[in-house]
Amino acid sequence: MKDMDNKIPQTVPIQSATFSNPINAEIRRAAATGIYDIRGGGAKRRVPHFDDLLFLGASVSRYPLEGYREKCETKVVLGTRFAKKPIELDIPITIAGMSFGALSGPAKEALGRGASAAGTSTTTGDGGMTPEERGHSTKLVYQYLPSRYGMNPNDLRKADAIEVVVGQGAKPGGGGMLLGQKISDRVAEMRTLPKGIDQRSACRHPDWTGPDDLEIKILELREITNWEVPIYVKVGGTRPYYDTALAVKAGADVVVLDGMQGGTAATQDVFIEHVGLPTLACIRPAVQALQDLGVHREVQLVVSGGIRTGADVAKALALGADAVSVGTAAMIALGDNDPKWESEYQKLGTTTGAYDDWHEGLDPAGITTQDPELAARLDPVAAGRRLRNYLKVMTLEAQTIARACGHNHLHNLEPEDLCALTMEAAAMARVPLAGTDWYPGKAGF
Amino acid sequence: MQTYDVAADGLRGLNQALQAQNEETNQTAWQVNNPKGAHAIAVGLDAPIKVTVNGSTGYYCAGMNQQAHVHVKGSVGPGVAENMMSGVVEVDGDASQYAGATGHGGLLNIKGNASSRCGISMKGIDIVVHGNIGHMCAFMGQSGNLVVLGDAGDALGDSCYEARFFVRGSVKSLGADCIEKEMRPEHIEILKDLLERAGADAKPEEFKRYGSARQLYNFDVDNAQAY
Numbered sequence: 093m094k095d096m097d098n099k100i101p102q103t104v105p106i107q108s109a110t111f112s113n114p115i116n117a118e119i120r121r122a123a124a125t126g127i128y129d130i131r132g133g134g135a136k137r138r139v140p141h142f143d144d145l146l147f148l149g150a151s152v153s154r155y156p157l158e159g160y161r162e163k164c165e166t167k168v169v170l171g172t173r174f175a176k177k178p179i180e181l182d183i184p185i186t187i188a189g190m191s192f193g194a195l196s197g198p199a200k201e202a203l204g205r206g207a208s209a210a211g212t213s214t215t216t217g218d219g220g221m222t223p224e225e226r227g228h229s230t231k232l233v234y235q236y237l238p239s240r241y242g243m244n245p246n247d248l249r250k251a252d253a254i255e256v257v258v259g260q261g262a263k264p265g266g267g268g269m270l271l272g273q274k275i276s277d278r279v280a281e282m283r284t285l286p287k288g289i290d291q292r293s294a295c296r297h298p299d300w301t302g303p304d305d306l307e308i309k310i311l312e313l314r315e316i317t318n319w320e321v322p323i324y325v326k327v328g329g330t331r332p333y334y335d336t337a338l339a340v341k342a343g344a345d346v347v348v349l350d351g352m353q354g355g356t357a358a359t360q361d362v363f364i365e366h367v368g369l370p371t372l373a374c375i376r377p378a379v380q381a382l383q384d385l386g387v388h389r390e391v392q393l394v395v396s397g398g399i400r401t402g403a404d405v406a407k408a409l410a411l412g413a414d415a416v417s418v419g420t421a422a423m424i425a426l427g428d429n430d431p432k433w434e435s436e437y438q439k440l441g442t443t444t445g446a447y448d449d450w451h452e453g454l455d456p457a458g459i460t461t462q463d464p465e466l467a468a469r470l471d472p473v474a475a476g477r478r479l480r481n482y483l484k485v486m487t488l489e490a491q492t493i494a495r496a497c498g499h500n501h502l503h504n505l506e507p508e509d510l511c512a513l514t515m516e517a518a519a520m521a522r523v524p525l526a527g528t529d530w531y532p533g534k535a536g537f
Numbered sequence: 538m539q540t541y542d543v544a545a546d547g548l549r550g551l552n553q554a555l556q557a558q559n560e561e562t563n564q565t566a567w568q569v570n571n572p573k574g575a576h577a578i579a580v581g582l583d584a585p586i587k588v589t590v591n592g593s594t595g596y597y598c599a600g601m602n603q604q605a606h607v608h609v610k611g612s613v614g615p616g617v618a619e620n621m622m623s624g625v626v627e628v629d630g631d632a633s634q635y636a637g638a639t640g641h642g643g644l645l646n647i648k649g650n651a652s653s654r655c656g657i658s659m660k661g662i663d664i665v666v667h668g669n670i671g672h673m674c675a676f677m678g679q680s681g682n683l684v685v686l687g688d689a690g691d692a693l694g695d696s697c698y699e700a701r702f703f704v705r706g707s708v709k710s711l712g713a714d715c716i717e718k719e720m721r722p723e724h725i726e727i728l729k730d731l732l733e734r735a736g737a738d739a740k741p742e743e744f745k746r747y748g749s750a751r752q753l754y755n756f757d758v759d760n761a762q763a764y
Contacts, residue, residue, distance in 0.1 A: 127758045240639040240658060243620055245581055245601040272755055284641070284660040284679050285698055289754040292696070294677065298657040299616040299635040305596070308576045312597040315552045316581030 132450030144517030171322020182211025188419035191217025194357030196467035204228030206479025261354030264328025267295035351397030358451030371397035379412030402489020410505035544571035558584035665735035
């Protein structure tokens with residue numbers, strides 16, 4: 093057989109790993125518009141996460157508990173340090189703060205319904221507390237934010253806990269912007285601003301700076317609420333050891349730690365993807381700070397940012413958290429990014445699972461909108477039921493794992509139950525690389 | 538007349554006693570002695586009572602006040618009357634940073650000077666400062682009136698929304714999107730009323746009015762240099 097022709101072999105087209113198609117598309121978009129990309133959600137890039145950990149399960153050295161028979165407790169009490177009335181929850185999974193304004197009224201109602209049915213708490217957000225939300229939430233955490241939109245002492249006294257928000261994982265060090273198209277009459281009135289203008293949420297609190305001031309601010313909040321309700325301090329994942337230590341020093345009952353996968357209603361993509369720490373990297377330093385101060389379990393740690401499954405819950409608790417918080421996952425349970433809206437997502441230039449222009453107020457699922465017609469698409473009763481189911485499933489999953497590891501309470505999960513699949517995860521979680529007894533940074537190696 | 542000694546009997550008891558008052562109370566006059574710079578004095582009140590604090594206070598005096606008239610016969614630390622909803626807070630001396638921060642209503646009447654960020658994020662409160670104010674006052678001010686009989690420091694009204702600022706003296710500089718505005722008859726009336734209520738010896742015609750140019754209300758990349 094002879095050569096069929098004299099074709100010279102060609103170099104195949106090679107896409108640049110540095111200048112990939114998505115990067116090039118963003119360069120072209122920036123060049124055409126002159127403005128950075130704003131979107132909702134958390135970091136989409138791949139970062140070390142709970143998927144990089146595995147539970148070891150019981151064996152000869154441990155014996156498991158019988159599934160469906162032997163009890164595995166899930167209750168958690170938050171705010172045992174100073175508050176006269178700590179929050180008692182049936183499950184260690186709470187709903188993260190999301191504002192009325194960013195979300196529709198029915199969506200907030202659904203969050204309250206679902207959380208209450210599952211025996212847990214939900215949280216207000218920037219913009220204040222709505223009567224519907226208070227009415228449908230058995231346990232409601234009131235966020236105290238830099239903007240103080242809608243903040244008033246009457247609502248403060250109605251809260252079951254107060255969360256002083258210093259930062260969030262999607263944008264630690266950054267404020268927010270609720271764009272004008274989402275400012276309905278009601279949202280405008282609650283925030284004391286004209287309708288239709290962009291509403292900037294400040295990045296710093298207006299009347300305190302630093303941990304010494306925060307301590308006095310917490311004193312004021314306790315004095316106003318008769319020292320009854322727990323005070324949480326929420327921080328974005330940046331310097332978790334020091335931030336946790338300073339929150340404890342300032343008098344927090346609970347520290348809420350939000351990693352970079354945690355969502356936001358709207359901020360710059362460059363901020364979401366390039367500032368902050370993965371959730372996995374935050375937990376052990378925060379727990380270390382609590383242990384060094386002798387307050388682990390006395391000051392509770394709530395972890396959020398990319399919690400999706402009962403396995404994630406169990407892993408966060410095994411690393412030392414007392415509870416977790418879900419935001420994006422709760423929205424998905426309500427109906428966000430549901431494939432049934434695919435044709436509408438395509439009209440918006442996106443697709444199911446990728447829709448993140450929550451700030452534009454055009455959400456086909458009726459969740460991140462203030463458009464009455466779109467908002468009416470969400471049935472708060474049915475959506476609340478879906479959220480309850482989802483929370484229950486996560487709890488069952490976490491219990492399944494805990495029993496397999498021989499624990500009769502989710503809080504008895506411990507780092508020793510875990511191993512890591514990657515060096516990065518081993519280093520961040522401080523658990524051994526699978527099949528070894530070593531992790532990077534461990535003394536003696 | 539009720540009296541309470543903060544140094545002897547503690548902060549908790551004071552706030553509990555004051556917060557226990559309601560619309561029908563007959564304990565309408567309180568004297569608070571020996572505050573000695575304590576923080577969070579007379580916070581979270583919600584009753585038509587008169588509280589006189591005999592001395593200077595620390596942070597957040599009269600924070601989140603509703604209905605009450607709190608009169609401090611001294612100076613106050615940061616955040617006096619923060620997030621006040623209604624009532625009157627009167628300060629004989631000077632006020633530190635963030636006076637009246639995020640206040641929704643009521644009158645904050647400062648007889649001396651106020652430091653930086655007075656009226657930051659104000660949401661409807663009226664503030665009258667008989668002396669001077671520091672820098673970055675009324676930053677992101679949303680609603681309400683800030684009246685200054687003396688001078689204003691740098692960046693007055695930076696990134697403000699619909700709050701109004703009346704200054705009798707000089708303004709060192711205006712913040713982003715804050716401009717001098719025409720003093721119309723309705724503004725004279727507002728100012729006259731505020732000056733009377735604050736017991737200020739000044740004429741409305743002596744003031745200039747400042748407020749938002751409303752150029753930064755909706756994000757525009759061509760304004761990026763202003764941020």
